[in-house]
Amino acid sequence: MAAPSPGLSGARKRAASRSGAVERRNLITVCRFSVKTLIDSSCFETVDETSAEFTNLVSILEQILSHRLKGQLSWFGYGSARSFWDYIRQACSKVPHSCIHSIESMENIHCSRAKGRAWIRVALMEKRLSEYISSALRDFKTTRQFYQDGAVMLGEEAGLLVDILIGLNAIDFSFCLKGEGLDGTCPAVIDYTPYLKFIQTSDSISSDEEEMRTMGSSGSEVSTPESNMAAALLLDQNCWLNKYKRVEQKYRVVVEQKGYLEELVHLRETQLQESMSQNEALLKRLSHTELSHKLEKEQLQYIILELQDQLTVLKNHDLRCRQELTTHLTNQWPSPCAIETNAVALETFLHKKQTGQWEEYEPHCDCVHVCVCSLLNISSECLASPTSEITSPGLTPS
Numbered sequence: 001m002a003a004p005s006p007g008l009s010g011a012r013k014r015a016a017s018r019s020g021a022v023e024r025r026n027l028i029t030v031c032r033f034s035v036k037t038l039i040d041s042s043c044f045e046t047v048d049e050t051s052a053e054f055t056n057l058v059s060i061l062e063q064i065l066s067h068r069l070k071g072q073l074s075w076f077g078y079g080s081a082r083s084f085w086d087y088i089r090q091a092c093s094k095v096p097h098s099c100i101h102s103i104e105s106m107e108n109i110h111c112s113r114a115k116g117r118a119w120i121r122v123a124l125m126e127k128r129l130s131e132y133i134s135s136a137l138r139d140f141k142t143t144r145q146f147y148q149d150g151a152v153m154l155g156e157e158a159g160l161l162v163d164i165l166i167g168l169n170a171i172d173f174s175f176c177l178k179g180e181g182l183d184g185t186c187p188a189v190i191d192y193t194p195y196l197k198f199i200q201t202s203d204s205i206s207s208d209e210e211e212m213r214t215m216g217s218s219g220s221e222v223s224t225p226e227s228n229m230a231a232a233l234l235l236d237q238n239c240w241l242n243k244y245k246r247v248e249q250k251y252r253v254v255v256e257q258k259g260y261l262e263e264l265v266h267l268r269e270t271q272l273q274e275s276m277s278q279n280e281a282l283l284k285r286l287s288h289t290e291l292s293h294k295l296e297k298e299q300l301q302y303i304i305l306e307l308q309d310q311l312t313v314l315k316n317h318d319l320r321c322r323q324e325l326t327t328h329l330t331n332q333w334p335s336p337c338a339i340e341t342n343a344v345a346l347e348t349f350l351h352k353k354q355t356g357q358w359e360e361y362e363p364h365c366d367c368v369h370v371c372v373c374s375l376l377n378i379s380s381e382c383l384a385s386p387t388s389e390i391t392s393p394g395l396t397p398s
Contacts, residue, residue, distance in 0.1 A: 020150040027067065028157045031060045032164050033195045036260055042171045049175060052191075058120055062188035064161065065116070068151035085116035087146040091136035099126065106177070114182045124173040130165040137162070166267055167260075 038053040047054050065084035072082045089100055099122045109115050123129040137143060137158050147153050152161070 017150070024067070024150075024152050024155055024157045027060065027064050027152060028160050028164070030190065030192065030195060031057075031064060031161065032260065034060050035164050035167050036256070037194065039167055039170060039263070047171055047173060056191050056194075058117065059188040059190045061120055062116070063190060064152050066188075067153070068148040070146055070148055082146075083112035083116050085112040085119065087142070088116065088119060088132070088136060090146075091139045091142045092132050095132060095135045098132070099123065108178055109182060117182050118177050121173070121175040121177060124168060124171075125175060127169040129168060130162050133158075133165065134162045163264060167263055169267070170263075 034053065034057045038047065038051075038057055041047070041051070041053050045051075049055075062084070065087070069082055069084060069087070089104070092098055092100055099119065103109070103115055103118050103122065106115070106118065109118055119132075120129065123132050137153065143153055152158060
């Protein structure tokens with residue numbers, strides 16, 4: 001058997017790529033229509049499990065999250081099918097205050113598909129479905145690990161999906177997580193009927209006009225001028241009518257897109273106002289903190305300077321007191337030379353008075369001798385250690 005030519009293989013690849021792009025675009029378009037329809041219906045009735053628009057939206061989300069999802073890895077390749085819940089559980093595990101753990105601990109839900117459907121409902125009630133998917137898309141490594149090439153979650157359509165799902169935050173959802181909608185055995189089927197419309201293309205309109213001209217020319221041999229004029233007027237009227245229908249159809253599409261974009265802009269403006277208010281509050285807190293820090297710093301610097309001045313004054317006062325005390329103690333006692341001179345004079349006097357007058361002055365001389373000896377001892381001790389003389393409790397200067 002001959003191998004296919006490279007040109008044929010390339011054509012097949014291009015056809016498969018175009019087919020995948022059309023499939024992704026159709027899923028995103030249907031999701032946008034479903035979100036808009038659900039938002040419109042929520043203005044007149046409560047959205048719950050029985051709502052057909054909600055059931056269709058959940059099916060569309062399951063199809064998008066399961067689009068080209070890789071199977072469970074085994075020894076023989078990708079064997080068993082895998083649910084999108086396995087991807088969400090791993091990619092959204094780091095989202096703060098997420099509901100992943102609470103869904104994992106539910107006792108009445110066992111299979112992965114049922115847990116994925118429960119997660120969609122809880123995320124809608126929390127108004128965080130867009131946040132979860134946006135966080136999962138930022139984990140590109142995990143997304144690449146779970147999805148094949150050409151998946152919606154790996155293409156540019158994923159960013160559009162996040163923007164589309166933001167509009168669901170305007171709806172207050174309330175669901176019971178024990179209903180039949182969480183049955184993991186039933187597949188998700190999308191109902192395209194509400195979104196299908198017959199739109200006549202320009203090629204079809206041109207072929208119809210050409211056919212009418214052919215029919216008019218074939219009957220021109222037996223027709224009259226009046227009939228020819230009537231046919232021309234009818235043809236011109238039909239042409240203008242077809243143009244009007246095309247313009248009207250384009251106008252409706254533009255109006256729908258305009259309404260969706262206005263809702264998206266309004267939501268973005270609300271988020272911007274909230275962010276600006278939070279930013280202003282943080283700036284006020286920051287300025288207040290900086291001002292209080294500056295005041296505390298100035299107060300501490302002033303206290304440090306004051307303490308340094310007090311310490312300098314105390315040091316000077318202590319030094320002056322020491323000097324005054326030393327001078328005072330030095331002036332209280334006579335000099336050693338005067339004491340020695342007095343002692344020599346006393347000894348000379350005593351030596352001369354060894355005659356009869358000695359008995360007359362003996363008590364007085366004994367007292368003077370004792371005083372002189374005491375003065376000599378005290379003077380020597382004071383000169384040796386002035387501080388010990390100050391602290392001695394037994395000596396007080398007279």
